[in-house]
Every structure is written in structure tokens, then in C-alpha cells.
Amino acid sequence: MKKYLTLENGDVFVGNACGALCKEIKGELVFTTSMTGYQETLTDPSYTNQIITFTYPLIGNYGISLNANQSPAVAASAVVMHELASTVFHYQSVMSLNDFLDKAGVPGITGIDTRKLTKIIRKHGTMKASLTNQPLADSQLNTSQSVEQVVKSATFTTPQDEHPDHVVLVDFGVKSNIVNSLQKLGCNVTIVTPDASFKDIEQLHPTGVLLSNGPGDPEDYEAFLPVIRELQDHYPLFGICLGHQLLGLANGARTYKMVFGHRGINHPVKNLLTNEVVITSQNHGYAVDVDSVNDTPLEVTAVEINDKTCEGLRYPGRPVFSVQYHPEAAPGPHEANRLFNQFIDLMNAHTNGETK
Numbered sequence: 363m364k365k366y367l368t369l370e371n372g373d374v375f376v377g378n379a380c381g382a383l384c385k386e387i388k389g390e391l392v393f394t395t396s397m398t399g400y401q402e403t404l405t406d407p408s409y410t411n412q413i414i415t416f417t418y419p420l421i422g423n424y425g426i427s428l429n430a431n432q433s434p435a436v437a438a439s440a441v442v443m444h445e446l447a448s449t450v451f452h453y454q455s456v457m458s459l460n461d462f463l464d465k466a467g468v469p470g471i472t473g474i475d476t477r478k479l480t481k482i483i484r485k486h487g488t489m490k491a492s493l494t495n496q497p498l499a500d501s502q503l504n505t506s507q508s509v510e511q512v513v514k515s516a517t518f519t520t521p522q523d524e525h526p527d528h529v530v531l532v533d534f535g536v537k538s539n540i541v542n543s544l545q546k547l548g549c550n551v552t553i554v555t556p557d558a559s560f561k562d563i564e565q566l567h568p569t570g571v572l573l574s575n576g577p578g579d580p581e582d583y584e585a586f587l588p589v590i591r592e593l594q595d596h597y598p599l600f601g602i603c604l605g606h607q608l609l610g611l612a613n614g615a616r617t618y619k620m621v622f623g624h625r626g627i628n629h630p631v632k633n634l635l636t637n638e639v640v641i642t643s644q645n646h647g648y649a650v651d652v653d654s655v656n657d658t659p660l661e662v663t664a665v666e667i668n669d670k671t672c673e674g675l676r677y678p679g680r681p682v683f684s685v686q687y688h689p690e691a692a693p694g695p696h697e698a699n700r701l702f703n704q705f706i707d708l709m710n711a712h713t714n715g716e717t718k
């Protein structure tokens with residue numbers, strides 16, 4: 363069955379339908395350069411309302427396993443691939459990627475020249491696109507995304523009562539490996555939705571607060587910024603991706619939409635405090651404006667080496683910091699994983715009265 367991918371600029375790509383064959387959708391067309399980790403990527407809630415193009419030419423060859431999901435459902439709207447593996451080889455695989463997409467009601471398109479498509483996205487920027495069963499006569503596309511939809515993303519909590527570190531995680535669309543990474547280090551994690559007030563969080567007696575990743579434009583989360591300002595006065599605070607952008611906004615920095623964003627698992631990031639470079643997993647289309655940080659109490663702690671975008675912030679003198687990349691990886695390299703240990707060290711120092 364044929365499928366049509368129509369871009370906002372009028373370009374049309376014709377391919378073969380896969381996944382939920384007949385489903386038609388609209389979304390923001392983005393690309394990821396990750397060579398592996400398609401299951402983690404597709405279930406990452408930050409991809410809500412986005413059509414993911416995989417630049418790696420063969421996707422699906424190790425199937426779908428039971429413990430790789432980053433949220434209970436496929437978050438992406440659709441998938442664009444050059445080739446979807448017809449045979450699956452992996453001892454943990456329980457189904458093919460094609461069946462996984464079909465079950466989730468998510469359509470895909472294969473047989474696409476993803477190199478050509480990615481060059482178009484790199485030139486024009488991420489744009490709206492649609493996936494249809496017939497050629498589109500009128501490509502007026504509307505892909506607006508409401509924050510309400512974001513807030514409803516699934517949450518899960520698994521307390522481990524015996525450990526003193528208690529992280530309250532504000533869930534803007536959290537990936538499960540953020541929760542797992544904290545729990546593996548012995549933290550008790552309680553998840554709250556972004557309509558939580560400072561008082562709600564205070565009543566949970568956290569030793570620290572984590573602001574999660576999440577989809578959409580950080581400026582749409584304005585309502586939560588006053589809560590962040592109160593939190594950073596009282597608790598160790600760690601922001602990841604969207605959480606990093608919100609920490610910047612809460613302190614007066616600006617964010618902007620990047621041309622085509624960073625989506626992949628080999629983005630080099632330089633720590634400006636140590637000069638160390640780490641290879642990181644990334645998935646974001648917005649960034650904190652480095653120059654705007656000068657007028658805030660925050661400090662830029664890291665930049666992406668290729669385009670010098672802001673990758674880290676901290677509040678000097680306070681146990682408050684954030685990163686634009688994903689220390690929990692899933693998919694991606696684990697080099698930045700130690701940031702969770704740093705967060706725990708900050709929480710312990712704060713509990714022992716060693717910091718503000």
C-alpha cells in the first residue's frame with residue numbers, strides 16, 4: 363500500500379505504508395541520527411506530535427523487547443524509514459517493530475530517501491508534514507500541540523521507603539530511565555504532575571526536586587515558572603532537557619526554536635568548568651539563548667561543540683543545575699550518567715546543612 367509524506371514546503375515523498383497501515387496523521391517532521399534505540403526513541407514522550415525520520419538506513423532489525431519502553435505508549439505520531447527490517451534477530455525480542463507500531467495505532471512509511479529528506483529538513487528547518495494514503499490536494503497543515511495533552515502523559519511511581527533521599531520528580535513527560543536511574547542509586551522517587559504547587563511539593567518533604575524532559579515549546583509552561591523560583595530557594599534542583607529550559611526561563615533567560623534541533627546519541631558537549639568533553643544523547647528542538655543568561659543569576663556550564671548552543675546551567679552558590687542533554691541516555695552513551703550521583707551528593711550536602 364502506498365503512503366504519501368507531504369512537507370510544509372510542498373515536497374512530496376512516496377513510499378510504502380507500515381505500522382497502522384490506513385492511519386493518516388499530521389505532525390512536526392524531525393530527524394534523529396541515532397543508529398540504535400528506536401524503541402526508546404519512539405516511546406520518549408518528548409516526541410509527542412512529531413514524525414520521526416530515522417537517518418540510519420535499516421531500522422527494526424532487533425525487534426521490540428519488554429523493558430525498553432520509556433513510557434507506556436508510543437509517543438511519536440509517525441515514523442519515516444529507509445528500510446524496515448523484515449526479519450528480526452534478538453533473543454529478547456517479543457514482536458517486530460511493524461507489529462509494535464500497528465498495535466500502537468502509529469503509521470509509518472518506508473522506502474524513503476531519508477538522506478535527501480534530512481538535507482531538506484536541515485535546510486528549511488523542522489516543518490509540518492502529513493502522512494496520507496492519497497496525495498494531498500491542499501497541504502494546509504495544522505500541528506499545534508497543547509500543553510494539556512503534555513500534562514496528561516502517563517506517570518508511574520515506585521517508592522523505596524528505606525532510603526533517605528527522596529526525589530520529587532515533576533513529570534512534564536518523563537522517560538522511565540530517569541526514574542530508573544534515580545532508583546538504581548537508591549532514591550525514593552515520587553512523581554507529581556506540573557499542576558503541583560510549591561506547597562504540594564513541600565508536603566512531600568523532598569530532599570531534592572527533578573524537573574523532567576517533555577515535549578513542546580518551553581514557553582508554553584509559563585504557569586510552572588513561579589513554582590520553580592520557589593523550589594530553587596529551598597531545595598536541590600536538577601533540570602533535564604525541558605527541565606533545563608524551564609530553569610533558564612524561570613530565572614529570566616530566553617529560549618528559542620532551533621532550525622532542526624539536536625536528535626541523536628553522539629552530540630559532543632564541553633563542560634566549561636572542567637574543559638571535559640562528553641558524548642551525549644539528545645532530543646530537543648528548543649534551546650536556552652546563551653547571551654540571555656548573562657542577565658540572570660545563572661551561569662552557563664556547558665556548550666555543544668558543533669554549534670555552541672547552551673547545554674548546561676547552574677545557580678552559583680546553590681545546589682541548582684540543569685543539562686540540555688539526557689544523562690539517563692536510553693538510547694545513547696552512559697558517559698553523563700554520573701550527573702545523577704552529583705545530584706545525590708548535592709542533596710546529601712544540603713540535608714547535612716553544608717549548602718544553602
Ligand SMILES: NC(=O)CC[C@H](N)C(=O)O
Nearest residue numbers: 575576603604646647648
Ligand atoms: N527532550 C526534551 O525534554 C525536549 C524539550 C523541548 N520539548 C524541546 O524540544 O526542546
